[in-house]
Amino acid sequence: MSRNVLLLPGDGIGPEIVAEAEKVLNKVNDQFNLGLTFDKALVGGAAIDATDSPLPDETLEKARNADAILLGAVGGPQWDSLPMAKRPEKGLLGLRSNLQLFANLRPAILYPQLASASSLKPEVVSGLDILIVRELTGGIYFGQPRGVRELENGERQGYNTYQYTESEIRRIGRVAFEAAQQRGKKLCSVDKANVLEVTVLWREIMEDLKREYPDVELSHMYVDNAAMQLVRAPKQFDVIVTGNMFGDILSDEAAMLTGSIGMLPSASLNSEKQGMYEPCHGSAPDIAGQGIANPLATIISAAMMLRYSLNEEKAAEAIEAAVSKVLDQGLRTADIMSDGGQKVSTREMGEAVLSAL
Amino acid sequence: MSRNVLLLPGDGIGPEIVAEAEKVLNKVNDQFNLGLTFDKALVGGAAIDATDSPLPDETLEKARNADAILLGAVGGPQWDSLPMAKRPEKGLLGLRSNLQLFANLRPAILYPQLASASSLKPEVVSGLDILIVRELTGGIYFGQPRGVRELENGERQGYNTYQYTESEIRRIGRVAFEAAQQRGKKLCSVDKANVLEVTVLWREIMEDLKREYPDVELSHMYVDNAAMQLVRAPKQFDVIVTGNMFGDILSDEAAMLTGSIGMLPSASLNSEKQGMYEPCHGSAPDIAGQGIANPLATIISAAMMLRYSLNEEKAAEAIEAAVSKVLDQGLRTADIMSDGGQKVSTREMGEAVLSAL
Ligand SMILES: [Mg+2]
Ligand SMILES: [Mg+2]
Numbered sequence: 001m002s003r004n005v006l007l008l009p010g011d012g013i014g015p016e017i018v019a020e021a022e023k024v025l026n027k028v029n030d031q032f033n034l035g036l037t038f039d040k041a042l043v044g045g046a047a048i049d050a051t052d053s054p055l056p057d058e059t060l061e062k063a064r065n066a067d068a069i070l071l072g073a074v075g076g077p078q079w080d081s082l083p084m085a086k087r088p089e090k091g092l093l094g095l096r097s098n099l100q101l102f103a104n105l106r107p108a109i110l111y112p113q114l115a116s117a118s119s120l121k122p123e124v125v126s127g128l129d130i131l132i133v134r135e136l137t138g139g140i141y142f143g144q145p146r147g148v149r150e151l152e153n154g155e156r157q158g159y160n161t162y163q164y165t166e167s168e169i170r171r172i173g174r175v176a177f178e179a180a181q182q183r184g185k186k187l188c189s190v191d192k193a194n195v196l197e198v199t200v201l202w203r204e205i206m207e208d209l210k211r212e213y214p215d216v217e218l219s220h221m222y223v224d225n226a227a228m229q230l231v232r233a234p235k236q237f238d239v240i241v242t243g244n245m246f247g248d249i250l251s252d253e254a255a256m257l258t259g260s261i262g263m264l265p266s267a268s269l270n271s272e273k274q275g276m277y278e279p280c281h282g283s284a285p286d287i288a289g290q291g292i293a294n295p296l297a298t299i300i301s302a303a304m305m306l307r308y309s310l311n312e313e314k315a316a317e318a319i320e321a322a323v324s325k326v327l328d329q330g331l332r333t334a335d336i337m338s339d340g341g342q343k344v345s346t347r348e349m350g351e352a353v354l355s356a357l
Numbered sequence: 358m359s360r361n362v363l364l365l366p367g368d369g370i371g372p373e374i375v376a377e378a379e380k381v382l383n384k385v386n387d388q389f390n391l392g393l394t395f396d397k398a399l400v401g402g403a404a405i406d407a408t409d410s411p412l413p414d415e416t417l418e419k420a421r422n423a424d425a426i427l428l429g430a431v432g433g434p435q436w437d438s439l440p441m442a443k444r445p446e447k448g449l450l451g452l453r454s455n456l457q458l459f460a461n462l463r464p465a466i467l468y469p470q471l472a473s474a475s476s477l478k479p480e481v482v483s484g485l486d487i488l489i490v491r492e493l494t495g496g497i498y499f500g501q502p503r504g505v506r507e508l509e510n511g512e513r514q515g516y517n518t519y520q521y522t523e524s525e526i527r528r529i530g531r532v533a534f535e536a537a538q539q540r541g542k543k544l545c546s547v548d549k550a551n552v553l554e555v556t557v558l559w560r561e562i563m564e565d566l567k568r569e570y571p572d573v574e575l576s577h578m579y580v581d582n583a584a585m586q587l588v589r590a591p592k593q594f595d596v597i598v599t600g601n602m603f604g605d606i607l608s609d610e611a612a613m614l615t616g617s618i619g620m621l622p623s624a625s626l627n628s629e630k631q632g633m634y635e636p637c638h639g640s641a642p643d644i645a646g647q648g649i650a651n652p653l654a655t656i657i658s659a660a661m662m663l664r665y666s667l668n669e670e671k672a673a674e675a676i677e678a679a680v681s682k683v684l685d686q687g688l689r690t691a692d693i694m695s696d697g698g699q700k701v702s703t704r705e706m707g708e709a710v711l712s713a714l
Contacts, residue, residue, distance in 0.1 A: 124476040146554050157520055160554055162497060162516065197503050197515050198517050201514075228610055252581040253587075255585070256584075256589050259589075
């Protein structure tokens with residue numbers, strides 16, 4: 001069985017970090033006999049420069065046929081003056097909507113070796129390992145009607161619609177319950193069911209799903225309390241599931257608990273487990289081409305890809321263990337550098353992971 | 358000029374903590390010749406027990422005529438089985454809507470003496486002093502239409518409406534700009550203007566208001582980034598202004614940064630600066646009547662009342678200085694107790710503040 005992985009290096013530091021992840025993928029492909037084949041395509045600013053579109057037809061076609069996609073990052077100042085519809089970011093949004101990547105998986109993991117980077121006390125965050133499952137293609141960011149209207153008294157009113165259907169809630173709920181089954185078997189659904197009807201339905205469907213996953217312990221938490229609990233005692237969580245907007249807020253808050261965004265991967269999946277994987281950090285145009293970017297979030301994204309889209313848990317764990325080993329060795333790119341560390345380049349970090357495999 | 362303050366002890370620990378704040382108010386009333394008169398009324402569960410309503414007409418009438426209201430807390434398990442409309446919390450909601458208390462002021466202050474209570478590193482939070490101004494009577498929590506409807510395909514969809522008019526944004530904006538003028542002259546408006554039209558209008562109005570407050574430096578931040586920045590470097594903020602839902606989330610997150618919710622006051626104001634002041638913590642029925650509750654959040658709420666509704670800055674500062682002094686002395690109620698502190702009762706803490714005045 002041959003499975004195809006599409007690499008989308010993108011812009012800024014994207015090509016540099018994807019190159020290191022590609023080497024790592026090649027090595028585990030051999031080691032574990034995964035039978036992966038690789039292809040490459042343009043997206044974002046790089047695609048605009050070459051084809052005048054952030055998501056060329058050829059790229060979309062390749063993405064549709066891929067079992068999984070590994071993306072670097074898109075965007076940069078040279079494309080900021082383009083009209084909204086032509087921006088590099090539209091390349092990502094186009095992939096998400098065309099492939100129906102409704103499930104965003106955002107781990108917040110703090111490697112013990114990097115605990116000092118967090119603004120929280122080490123004992124509060126060391127060993128943190130949360131997975132936030134965020135609905136990505138619905139909710140208030142996509143709800144209709146929306147806009148700015150003029151009221152009868154002549155003043156303007158802005159309005160947006162927060163909405164979810166049963167089936168939208170059910171499909172993201174399943175992803176979360178299944179992720180919890182693979183992990184610590186604890187799922188916390190975050191809503192605002194004491195105020196918002198849309199999340200009353202959300203809670204009802206989550207309760208309903210629970211019966212299909214008797215091995216998972218389901219709890220519910222209001223979003224304001226969740227924002228507090230993430231600060232107070234983040235290790236109480238295993239998997240969190242929530243809607244698009246709450247997930248946007250909480251996944252970023254959770255990421256920052258670790259203090260090292262350069263280490264965090266993410267995944268966006270559809271119902272067939274086809275997925276797009278990318279680091280949480282951006283294209284960092286200010287350091288692009290200097291060979292100093294941290295490739296680890298992209299390498300860890302590749303591990304996530306093996307786990308969630310390609311069902312190759314062992315290869316995923318091997319990569320994660322190799323990353324942990326290079327951190328143990330004290331190797332640090334500039335963004336995670338601290339006293340006693342050994343500063344390495346993008347390539348040196350990639351090579352170290354390869355050697356540790 | 359005589360000004361009237363209405364005391365609403367409420368339920369649980371409410372009567373105990375309001376009693377201490379009342380003593381403190383009486384003392385500054387004499388010391389600073391404030392000319393305050395005090396009245397008392399029932400609200401919440403206590404009012405339900407006596408009158409069958411969480412907000413009796415008499416209480417509402419007294420509240421309307423008061424210059425400011427100091428509330429303890431409402432609620433407790435004995436009223437949890439009542440129908441929604443008869444719950445103790447409805448007493449508060451009724452006061453907010455009847456008095457049009459649209460501006461919720463939520464300070465997040467970390468007294469250096471309590472820095473160790475925070476889950477964040479002392480250097481990140483020590484001396485933290487943020488004010489979050491949250492719109493309280495509009496936005497998605499009150500927007501229409503709302504509910505759960507059946508779609509044509511037979512499945513249900515939950516929906517809520519996030520909406521703000523220009524005038525709603527303008528009036529909360531003014532409160533925030535004026536608060537910033539009284540403080541560090543920095544205002545950060547939090548929105549999601551890259552996605553939500555209602556907050557595009559929000560940002561436009563804030564920009565428009567800026568011209569009336571040239572001494573205040575206005576910045577804008579997306580809500581997901583704000584949730585991160587509060588964790589990463591909370592001291593970068595002075596005043597934050599945002600809508601009802603984002604304010605709900607961020608003010609609770611900011612409160613938890615301090616690690617001592619038992620110290621945090623809040624205010625809810627209308628256009629005439631009439632306001633209701635209350636501690637952020639709840640009625641804590643589990644420790645009610647034991648004389649061990651922390652009265653400081655209520656005492657600091659009284660200071661806020663003097664500052665924002667009664668324009669008595671000096672008396673407010675005197676109370677705050679007295680609180681800081683008793684903390685310096687090492688006095689701690691159980692909730693903020695730590696090594697080396699001297700554990701005191703509710704009354705002892707109140708008396709210590711009185712002596713320090
Ligand atoms: Mg975000
Ligand atoms: Mg709240």
